[in-house]
Amino acid sequence: MRPKAWWVVGAALLLLLGLAQEVDPREEAKRQKELLLQTAGILPTELVVQQGEELFHRKGPSGKTMAECDFGLGKGVLEGAAARLPRYFLDTGRVEDLDHRILTCMTKVQGFPREAVKRSEVVAVAFYIASKSTGHRINVRLLFPQEKELYALGEKLFYARTGARDVGCATCHVTYVGKRAGVLPYADVLGKDQSWTHWPAYRYSNDQTWTMQDRIRACYGNIAHPQPDLYSLPILALELFLAYHNNGAVVEEWPAFVR
């Protein structure tokens, strides 16, 4: 290319960069998704869903596949199941979200030792099962005392101020919704942004496949607050609180594609 042509390309790139800073992050994610689809022919989300489907039908040490597991609507029923989680399960006597229920399935039904369960596999299966809830409405309930107890804990955690930086979820995600600290404006996670329906998702900016568990841990990590362990009660509590506040929201697409 001649020098002049390079100059034009450079100017166009700069212009794009300038425009990109102005656009709505959600619109930008849609554009990036289209670009990726055009160039690669398949989305990272679809690849992970396929991987999850293979894992779902893989036999564990007990000889059973994950089709033998109940994700809330009966053995092997996946259609709309993820949209109804977290919920209380009678067989384990505890509230479980999608990640935790997959863990239960792999250890209790398929017979994998706990230490043999890879996080990447749980996430892939979560992507697959969640994909069966696209178009469904979020529908979590507080029927069992365990659900009510965990919801109450989630609400308290959400409004808590803790740590050396006095941080807490609500301090930004209620008080400063729409304001920006860093790249993105704070989402209204309890209200109009329906953030619960944005996870599990592929984050194209960092090439990450995350469930809401990873997202919540990252929230804490970003503000230098110690993070709750994966599968732990505080994460489940926050999830139940968030999901309940997003009841009735339609899942546009699971797994989602986000910045």
Next chain:
Amino acid sequence: MKKAILVLSVLSLVAWGLAQRYFSEKELQLIQSGGKAYAGVFQNQRPDQALCSLHRNRLPADLLPQFLEEQRALIKYPQNGRLMGDWKKGGAIFNNLQKANCFSCHFGSPVHLGGDVGPSLEKYGLKRGQSEAVQRYTYEVIYNAWAYFPCTVMYRFGAQGLLSPEEIADVVAYLLDPESEFNTKPAVGSR
């Protein structure tokens, strides 16, 4: 003497027990499954943090005078008494994500594009001057924002030990000193 110490320690334990708690023992137990580091932060929640949590960052008017007084009492000053230090050192603190991370919420840095969670500080020193009152106010807000804005999101840099009094004085200089690049260079994103 021994008796007095015993009585005092019992009294302080009672006071601790009466201090506002936000999480119940049962809840703290549930939080334990989050791991040691995470649970510890909740176990050690300070009474002022508990108060802000309980009232969702909007303290009732009758609690304000005592709260503000307690927060004011936490403020300490540099040994040399100077509230304006070295603006160059202050800039390194202001513009460091890991350190004070000021720019993430405040507009005005000539180094990074600022956010809009906090008020814009663009050309702070040129607009306000360097009077003793302005120096003191700026220093105290950075040292303990809760002494002026109860339960605000801004970190209590001095009160929580995130920055030393000398470091805070450096940041004050970065904001106020007319020679500081914060006042001589245009803010990133200014029009």
